[in-house]
Amino acid sequence: KAILRLALFLSKGQIDMDKYIDRATRKAKGDAQRGARFYQTICAICHGFDGKQINFKDEKEPEFVGTVAQANPWETLHKIRNGQPGVPMVALTALTITDQIDILAYSQTLPNK
Numbered sequence: 001k002a003i004l005r006l007a008l009f010l011s012k013g014q015i016d017m018d019k020y021i022d023r024a025t026r027k028a029k030g031d032a033q034r035g036a037r038f039y040q041t042i043c044a045i046c047h048g049f050d051g052k053q054i055n056f057k058d059e060k061e062p063e064f065v066g067t068v069a070q071a072n073p074w075e076t077l078h079k080i081r082n083g084q085p086g087v088p089m090v091a092l093t094a095l096t097i098t099d100q101i102d103i104l105a106y107s108q109t110l111p112n113k
Contacts, residue, residue: 009082013081013082013093015081015097017074017077020077020097020101020104021073021074021077021104026070026071026072026073027073027105027108028069028073028077028101028104028105028108029101029105030098030101030102030103030104030105030106031102031105032102032105032106032108032109033106034102034106035099035101035102035103035104035105035106035107036106038095038099038102038103038106039103039106039107042092042103043065043103043107046088046089047064047065050110050111051064051065051066051107051110051111052064052065052066052110052111056068062113064110064111064112064113065107065110066107066108066109066110066111066112067112067113069104069107069108069110070108070112071112073104073108076104076107077100077101077104080092080100080103080104080107081093081100
């Protein structure tokens with residue numbers, strides 16, 4: 001089962017992220033205002049409306065949704081699309097790539113500290 005899932009992910013789950021994220025600026029090429037509607041109704045349940053409900057690191061070096069989205073938008077997009085292994089974060093592959101990029105664009109506006 002694991003091999004089949006991996007094969008499916010490799011054959012159909014990959015996208016060219018450079019189409020959606022500017023490599024030089026790390027900015028998502030999405031509509032943050034539109035992404036806010038998705039984030040506030042889906043993601044905020046766990047991550048909080050400001051993205052600071054979950055600290056991925058510790059008090060000394062906090063890391064929130066905005067921190068990761070700004071520093072590594074490719075990782076954030078991957079997690080938006082595929083979820084986070086080992087935790088109950090859902091994959092949002094049912095949404096269009098445009099919706100996913102808009103969520104990323106909004107996530108980049110969230111506080112990073």
